[in-house]
Amino acid sequence: MSTAALLILALCLDAMLGEPRWLWNRLPHPAVLMGRLVGWMDRRVNTGPARRGKGILCVLALALTGVVAGSLLERLGAPVVILVTAILLAQRSLVDHVAEVGDGLRLSLMEGRRAVARIVSRDTAAMDESQTARAAIESAAENLSDGVIAPAFWFLIAGLPGLIVYKLVNTADSMIGYRTPRHEAFGWAAARLDDLLNLIPARLTAALIALPAKCFDFHGIRQDAERHRSPNAGWPEAAMSRALGIALAGPRAYDGRMRDFPFVNPDGRRVLTPVDIDASIAMLWKAWGLFVALCVLIVVL
Secondary structure, rough: OOOHHHHHHHHHHHHHOOOOOHHHHHOOOHHHHHHHHHHHHHHHHOOOOOOHHHHHHHHHHHHHOOOOOOOOHHOHHHHHHHHHHHHHHHHHHHHHHHHHHHHHHHHHHHHHHHHHHHOOOOOOOOHHHHHHHHHHHHHHHHHHHHHHHHHHHHHHHHHHHHHHHHHHHHHHHHHHHOOOOOOOOHHOOOOOOHHOOOHHHHHHHHHHHOOOOOOOOOHHHHHOOOOOOOOOHHHHHHHHHHHHHHEEOOOOEEEEEEOOEEEOOOOOOOOOOOOHHHHHHHHHHHOOOOOOOOHHHHHOO
């Protein structure tokens, strides 16, 4: 069975089952194990001098771990590959978490804030309805790239080793890839490699969002993406903002400090409601469906 065929089955399995709570309440999710490994490295290695060099070695160790683990799992056959790949994709769980924000907002602003706090790192206590909806939609766009398209892309390129390497690096970036006194040097390699690994997938994700919405202004998407502080996350957010006709990004608070980030698609509508969250979820499924269709085309060809 081809890699693309295996991926199609894994994408469909993830879309149908997501992350069963009964299973992951009893066993640690592989993403949790990856986080524990990165956390252990941070505690044990991120000390003393030469922290950038130590961070580079840790990223190389993570990549080697991913290659070895993926190669061993591939030897167990197609059913194991499909199952592991489905577990490491996150389409259904992403949709469920974003939908919880819309459902929460329909009950009360407080419930919406509680739901969005589970999927974003910014301060949520003072958010209004538009800010809460905007945060959920930004998370939908960015995590479609990080949690679905990018790992699937690297599976197509390098099989299960490629997928696991990507997930390990992406996990490391989310934990230590920050410009803080503790992590600026140690997390440099993880952040830069994550940027590299997401270079193509982020732009592919933007196209997968834009095309079903008949949004063909890719020059405008590129210009909007350049407004974003991230070299990659801006692409899916720019495509989502133009597909829905809304403004994303913009000012937000972290650790009690307001950050004056520019808006993506600044001319878009800024008053958002749960209906816009519903529209973003529909775009997630359209982009997913188009990607599955591309995989089918690969199998046919």
